[in-house]
Amino acid sequence: MVRYYLSGNEAIVEGAIRAGCRYYAGYPITPSTEIMERISIRFNEIGGVFMQMEDEIAAICSVIGASWAGAKAMTATSGPGFSLMQEGIGYAAMTETPIVVVDVQRAGPSTGQATRVASGDIMQAKWGSSGDYQVIAVSPWSVQEAYEQTISAFNLAEKYRVPVLLLTEEAIGHLRERIDVVKDIEIFNRRKKPGAAPFGTEERDGVPPMPTFGEGEKALVTGSTHDSYGFRRTDDPLVQDRLVSRLNEKIINNREEIIDYEDYYLEDATVVVISYGFTARSSLFAVEALRAEGRKIGMLRLKTLWPFPDSLKRNIGARANVLFVPEMNKGQVAGEVRKYVSCQVVTFTQTNGEVIYPDAIIEQLRRYL
């Protein structure tokens, strides 16, 4: 085990390299820029390909091109840059291209406050591109987890052939913490099967093997509706339905395997805090302070935001009286929680560009205890 002292943004770079990322394209934007700067230096050392592109659209499209050429490829951005990448995310979902997109969330809308924190892109991450598709989105609460989740983001992208979004926040990006790096980490590489249909499979997981450009497979890739060999079928209702269904089902049907979370003191809790990202640090502090007073309070920390852990919510919602969701947005995850539970869901929102302090959460929680 090796110990490092890194910022969240730096840890993402190290996680990416550890996962096998060898292509990065980006465009400067606060507060994600350190990722691009560090990876440009690190790739010089280890032999990866770095491109600073002319905009975020070019960045994500070149990442898609590199992925088909066989690369584990990543881009990182923030705020308005994430909006520009949405069309590319939709294309990657449609063509089942494994890519990792890091969004170091900052206070919006629009240019907003470039150096201040928020978690306002949770819904954009799921619904930002056109049509019905699924992505995987994870959100770390520490520098250590930023490192680990970057690796799992690549693993998930390769395994499910899907864009994976690492939704971190300015506060994690610029936080410096100690991280421990272990030797044995599972790395997943995309499944290849020469000659197999690249966009259809009978396998139960619904994920077809992926060809690589330049290996004589003559891959036919299109963002238009296509059959299992990639031929455009833009007026066939059956092909459209089959494709869209599989793109969704390969994520939804495997969600038990994809979804990761942590729970604290849930056994007897009548009030449960549901929290994620940086806010979960304050939430856990608040929960432990109230536990020390003997309050029946627990916490669920979401490490995966998409696909949404619906069954988890249903179980907790059946036992608890109140679900309390503190967020650095106007209640994006709280709204999603409400879809699955019948108990009271209380939102605690803060959109002033600052992190939520434990005291503020404790004060609010006392009303329900």
Next chain:
Amino acid sequence: MSRDMQQYLRPGLTSTPFCPGCGHGILMGLILRAIDQLELDMDEMLFVSGIGCAAWIPSPHFNADTLHILHGRAIPAATGAKMFNPKLRVVVVGGDGDLADIGGNHLIHAARRNIDLTVICASNMVYGMTGGQVSSTTSVGAFTQTTTQGNPYQPFDLCKLIIAAGATYAARYSVTQPFALIASIKKALQTNGFCFIEVLSPCPTQFGRHNQLDTPVAMIKNLMETCITKKKAKKLSPEELKGKIITGEFTNGAD
């Protein structure tokens, strides 16, 4: 398409989607002839295209790796693939709207970086697939669905733009100059650095019918009259050059 070229076409395809009189089928054949004459291995080639009629020239027709990506984004996707695997011979095929309008920023930046790509821009001076709207290469005064009073804006001179941006090679030919065009494509495929060929391609369906050129023959005749070689252009006065399109190679300020 001649049977000799069939080996370069994806098996199972029986027809192209192009309208009668469209020049894109001619261009498709000329690209394949250039590849054939150079004896290139299609397994090492990647064709990237965006959205529009011209994007359908390689996808799905060419029997190689083909990436049909977002509107305007063929060049960045090609950049990613080429930079990660330099062994790939990467060719971008797109229309004027795709490469020069929505993708214009990527075009000039790839030229500036002089990325080793061959970019073939099939320019029909109109948005064909969406029904005939004005594009950045439509000539002044031309009628389209969105310039019913005549186009008030001047078009790009794409070759000048590309050379000014720093590319190694730029050329302009019409599909009515097939042998010069094959030679140009061969040159581009063999030259390192960013190589750009603007190919004038007739669109009687969406451009011609609004501009008194509503038959394929009328459009082809018009192109043959309008397009003149650099050599010929030198002999003409500015008055005589008005409305003409100069074809040939435009490299590194050599002309």
